[in-house]
Amino acid sequence: MERSFIRAAEERVIPVAGELRPVSPAGVDEDTCLPRNANLTRRNLVVVRAGDRSLHPYWLRGDGTRNFDLVVSYFGDDPGLYREDDAVRIDAKGPKWLGLYALFEQHKELVKNYDYILLPDDDLMMSKADISRLFDICRAYGLAAAHPALTWNSHFSHLIALRNSATCLRFTNFVELMAPCLSAAMLDDTRGYFGKTLSGWGLERVWASRAGKMGMAIVDEVTVNHTRPVGGPNYMLLREKGISPWDELKALCRELRIDERPVIETYAAVLPGGRRLSRACRERIFDSRLLRGWLWALAETPAQKMLARRLAGYVYKAIWQQPDMVAEAA
Numbered sequence: 599m600e601r602s603f604i605r606a607a608e609e610r611v612i613p614v615a616g617e618l619r620p621v622s623p624a625g626v627d628e629d630t631c632l633p634r635n636a637n638l639t640r641r642n643l644v645v646v647r648a649g650d651r652s653l654h655p656y657w658l659r660g661d662g663t664r665n666f667d668l669v670v671s672y673f674g675d676d677p678g679l680y681r682e683d684d685a686v687r688i689d690a691k692g693p694k695w696l697g698l699y700a701l702f703e704q705h706k707e708l709v710k711n712y713d714y715i716l717l718p719d720d721d722l723m724m725s726k727a728d729i730s731r732l733f734d735i736c737r738a739y740g741l742a743a744a745h746p747a748l749t750w751n752s753h754f755s756h757l758i759a760l761r762n763s764a765t766c767l768r769f770t771n772f773v774e775l776m777a778p779c780l781s782a783a784m785l786d787d788t789r790g791y792f793g794k795t796l797s798g799w800g801l802e803r804v805w806a807s808r809a810g811k812m813g814m815a816i817v818d819e820v821t822v823n824h825t826r827p828v829g830g831p832n833y834m835l836l837r838e839k840g841i842s843p844w845d846e847l848k849a850l851c852r853e854l855r856i857d858e859r860p861v862i863e864t865y866a867a868v869l870p871g872g873r874r875l876s877r878a879c880r881e882r883i884f885d886s887r888l889l890r891g892w893l894w895a896l897a898e899t900p901a902q903k904m905l906a907r908r909l910a911g912y913v914y915k916a917i918w919q920q921p922d923m924v925a926e927a928a
Contacts, residue, residue: 603835642666652720699792718777723823743807745773750895752824759907764891765867771806800850884915
C-alpha cells in the first residue's frame with residue numbers, strides 16, 4: 599500500500615464538545631493508583647478491559663517498535679496475571695463502559711498525556727504493526743473517531759464493519775464498539791457518557807455528532823479479527839437487569855437531541871493510491887464499488903447466510919436509494 603495514503607490532504611480541526619455532567623461510577627470497584635514503575639511514554643494508548651482469556655498479549659509480539667503504550671484494565675481475580683513489564687495492569691470490576699468511565703475519572707492523565715486512545719475488546723486478534731498503523735492513519739487524517747475494519751472471517755453484526763477491499767478508509771457516521779479509536783479531545787469530551795450505559799449502544803451516535811462527516815471513519819487498511827460470537831458478558835448482564843440496549847441508545851439520542859432512528863451512512867471513501875471518492879454526487883457508482891469490495895467476503899465468513907442477507911439488503915437499498923436503517927428486534 600502506498601505511503602501516500604496516510605498523508606493528510608489538509609489540516610483538520612477536531613471538534614470540541616460541550617461540558618458534560620459528572621456521572622457516578624456505580625457498581626465499579628477500582629484500584630485507583632497507577633504503579634510507581636509505570637512506563638507510559640508514547641503518544642498513543644491502548645486500554646483493554648481484560649478477562650482471564652484476553653488476547654492482548656498477542657498485540658505486543660513480533661519484531662519492530664510500537665507507537666503505543668498498553669494499560670490492562672483487568673476485571674478478573676488472578677493476582678499474578680498480566681504483570682509483565684511491557685504493560686500496566688489496573689484492576690477494575692464491572693462491565694466495559696462503566697469500567698472505562700471509572701478508569702478515566704480516576705486517571706485523567708491517561709487522557710491528557712496521549713494523542714489517541716484505542717479501546718478494544720479482549721477477544722480481538724491484531725498485530726503490533728497494525729495497531730501502530732491505525733494510530734498513524736488517525737493522525738494523518740485528523741480523525742476524531744475511527745475503527746479498524748473486521749476481517750472477513752470475523753464474527754460480525756453490521757456489513758459496514760467488515761473490511762472493504764475496494765477502499766482504504768471510509769468516512770461514516772458509524773463505528774463498532776469493539777475497538778473504537780478516539781482522539782484525546784474526543785475521549786475527554788464524551789467519556790461522561792460512558793457512565794450512562796451498560797451496553798455502549800448510542801456512543802457511536804455521540805461520537806458521530808461531535809466528529810462531523812469527515813471526522814469518523816472505518817479503516818480498511820487495518821483489520822482485526824473478532825474471534826468470539828457477538829454478545830458476551832455485557833449482554834448477559836443486560837438481560838439479568840432487564841435493560842434493553844435499544845432503550846439506552848434512544849436515551850442517549852434524546853439527550854443529544856438527535857434522531858433516535860439508527861441510520862448508517864457512508865459519506866466518502868479513500869481509494870488505493872490516496873484519491874477520495876464522495877458519495878454525494880455519484881450514489882450508485884459509489885454503492886456498487888463498495889458492493890464489489892465485500893463480495894469476496896462470502897468465501898471466508900463464518901456466517902455465510904447472514905452475510906448474503908446483508909448484501910442482498912444493501913443491493914436493494916442502493917437500487918432504491920433507501921436509508922440503511924438498523925431494524926429493532928421485535
